[in-house]
Amino acid sequence: MFNAIAQRYDLLNHLLSGGVDIYWRRRALDSVRGEAPQRVLDLATGTGDFALAAERLGPRQVVGVDMAIEMLRLGADKIAKRRPPMPVGLLVSDAEGLPFKAETFDLVMGAFGVRNFGDIPSGLAEAHRVLKPGGEILVLDFCQPTTPLFRQLYLFYFHRVLPLIGGLISGQRQAYAYLPRSVGEFPQGQAFVDLLDAVGFAETGYTPMTLGISAIYQGVKRPVD
Numbered sequence: 001m002f003n004a005i006a007q008r009y010d011l012l013n014h015l016l017s018g019g020v021d022i023y024w025r026r027r028a029l030d031s032v033r034g035e036a037p038q039r040v041l042d043l044a045t046g047t048g049d050f051a052l053a054a055e056r057l058g059p060r061q062v063v064g065v066d067m068a069i070e071m072l073r074l075g076a077d078k079i080a081k082r083r084p085p086m087p088v089g090l091l092v093s094d095a096e097g098l099p100f101k102a103e104t105f106d107l108v109m110g111a112f113g114v115r116n117f118g119d120i121p122s123g124l125a126e127a128h129r130v131l132k133p134g135g136e137i138l139v140l141d142f143c144q145p146t147t148p149l150f151r152q153l154y155l156f157y158f159h160r161v162l163p164l165i166g167g168l169i170s171g172q173r174q175a176y177a178y179l180p181r182s183v184g185e186f187p188q189g190q191a192f193v194d195l196l197d198a199v200g201f202a203e204t205g206y207t208p209m210t211l212g213i214s215a216i217y218q219g220v221k222r223p224v225d
Helices: 006-017 020-030 049-057 069-081 120-130 148-170 173-185 190-198
Strands: 039-043 061-066 088-092 105-111 131-142 201-209 214-221
Touching: 006 020, 020 049, 020 105, 020 131, 020 214, 039 049, 039 120, 049 061, 049 069, 049 088, 049 105, 061 069, 069 088, 105 120, 120 131, 120 190, 148 173, 190 201, 190 214
Parallel strands: 039 061, 039 105, 061 088, 105 131
Antiparallel strands: 131 214, 201 214
16 A cells, blocks of 8 residues: 555645654654654555654664655665765564564664554564663654544544545545554554553653644663662
């Protein structure tokens, strides 16, 4: 499905969010705590927008993983055109079976992709495994607003308007019907924080943004005593 919509993926993300997705990524990265991470892993990187945005953290290396080869091809084109060059590498990999040694990365992050994991707890456990002690997990994803009136307007747009526009532009209406369904099934707010706690993260929490349309989730791998 994601390979089929790859060519229009970035355009649609920006159009359908009114460009707010760019602000959300920046704000998420600005929320990273502690020292600037040197090695960063971006899960479900897609076309690499979040991996490239991580430049603001000044990392020595960024690795993006995804299972959608067409998405990665577009991401590779972006990286090749980046001036000045940025140390970003892309790899075909399942987030639930990462090909990295334990305690490799200072920051593991993901934007708008964690909800698509086949097994979210397994993916979070892998993120915990490859993080260095003291390293941080950072997840950005959609939520459903809780304010009654705004929630009704949002759900109408999300379930009726978005699939129509996305389908017309991409030719893949089914893919954009999947988006609201996947958001509805995704554990949100404290429910996602509980998953982070369950796989061993500490100092967990979440920050809603833009009237609850999206949220930043964070946690830290406990340092070795």
